[in-house]
Amino acid sequence: xxxxxxxxxxxxxxxxxxxxxxxxxxxxxxxxxxxxxxxxxxxxxxxxxxxxxxxxxxxxxxxxxxxxxxxxxxxxxxxxxxxxxxxxxxxxxxxxxxxxxxxxxxxxxxxxxx
Amino acid sequence: xxxxxxxxxxxxxxxxxxxxxxxxxxxxxxxxxxxxxxxxxxxxxxxxxxxxxxxxxxxxxxxxxxxxxxxxxxxxxxxxxxxxxxxxxxxxxxxxxxxxxxxxxxxxxxx
Numbered sequence: 001x002x003x004x005x006x007x008x009x010x011x012x013x014x015x016x017x018x019x020x021x022x023x024x025x026x027x028x029x030x031x032x033x034x035x036x037x038x039x040x041x042x043x044x045x046x047x048x049x050x051x052x053x054x055x056x057x058x059x060x061x062x063x064x065x066x067x068x069x070x071x072x073x074x075x076x077x078x079x080x081x082x083x084x085x086x087x088x089x090x091x092x093x094x095x096x097x098x099x100x101x102x103x104x105x106x107x108x109x110x111x112x113x114x
Numbered sequence: 115x116x117x118x119x120x121x122x123x124x125x126x127x128x129x130x131x132x133x134x135x136x137x138x139x140x141x142x143x144x145x146x147x148x149x150x151x152x153x154x155x156x157x158x159x160x161x162x163x164x165x166x167x168x169x170x171x172x173x174x175x176x177x178x179x180x181x182x183x184x185x186x187x188x189x190x191x192x193x194x195x196x197x198x199x200x201x202x203x204x205x206x207x208x209x210x211x212x213x214x215x216x217x218x219x220x221x222x223x224x225x
Contacts, residue, residue, distance in 0.1 A: 004157075035215075042118060042203070042215030043158075056211065090157065098210040100146035102160030 002026050006091050006106035013081040013113045021076040021109050023091030029104070031097040032074040036060065036087040037108075043090065049074055050097035081113045118206045120216035127194050128224050134190045135219040137204030141185035146207040149178055149189055152218065153200045161189075161202075194223045 007022045025032065033048035045058030049068040063085060065077040074093075078085060088110050092103040119138045127133045139147065146165045150158040162171040167182040175192045191198055201218040208214065 031211075040217065042217050043205075044215075045213065048211055050211070058211075100148075100163055100165055100207055100210075102148060102163050103150075103158075103213070104160070105157035107157045 004091055004093055004104050004106035006089075006109050008109060009107065010110050011112070013078070013111065015081060015083060015113060017081050019078050019081065021078075021089055021091075021111070023074045023076065023106060024072050025074075025091075025093045025104070026072065027093065027095070027104065028071060029093035029095050030071065031095070032068065032091065032093045033058070033103070034064070034066065034074070034076045035090045035092060037090060038087050046076065046089075078111075081111075083113045085111065086113045087111060118204060118214050118216040120202075120204055120219050122219060123217070124220040124222070126222045126224060129194060129196060131194050131223075132190065132192045133194055133221065134188050135202060135221075137187045137189070137206075137216055139185050139187075139204075139206035139214075140208075141183060143208040144182045144206075145209055145212075147180055147182075147187050148203075148205040148207065148213065149187070150203040150205070151200050152203055158203055189219075191221070194221070196223045196225050199223045 004025045030051045034046040035043040047066040049055045091106040095101045149161040152158040162178045164180040169180040177190045180187045201220045203218045205215045
């Protein structure tokens with residue numbers, strides 16, 4: 001049982017480059033989300049999805065796009081990377097889209113933008 | 115309380131000591147309170163999700179209580195072991211899709 005899988009684990013980008021962080025889960029969870037972790041701050045929600053074809057913005061969505069074409073996959077796209085997007089990114093899923101079941105996290109992607 | 119606050123920020127205890135940490139959150143718009151355990155180089159793992167005022171949850175030597183009226187939750191670890199060393203996160207859920215995390219309490223258990 002793989003759970004939530006994120007790739008890559010590490011990435012270095014130059015300012016202005018674009019890239020996609022991949023997230024896949026094999027638990028048939030309807031809800032998927034992306035968080036970023038910055039020093040001295042709690043995890044902050046970027047975007048989330050309550051099911052295939054449905055996405056919405058979280059607390060810090062600017063500079064990021066998401067799509068949800070299948071239940072399993074929820075990629076996060078950086079359109080034009082900026083140094084302020086240097087962070088550790090976590091994908092998380094949970095079983096019920098509208099309830100309060102616990103989040104299952106991936107292992108994170110450490111992104112550096114120079 | 116406007117945000118989720120956790121105290122202390124860090125804590126060192128001797129093996130065998132019992133310890134506790136606090137999570138404070140706004141008492142309005144309560145939906146659920148989550149606790150996660152986050153070991154270095156790993157991803158956060160869920161400990162508890164609590165939804166009702168007065169809830170108490172227990173998993174082995176770890177337990178948690180919840181007071182939604184005054185906006186706090188306590189996490190207790192009885193007889194700390196070195197493998198309990200981790201950062202403990204709490205998160206206040208205000209609606210189906212709104213989960214706000216604290217910055218965590220980093221626990222180090224000294225053998």
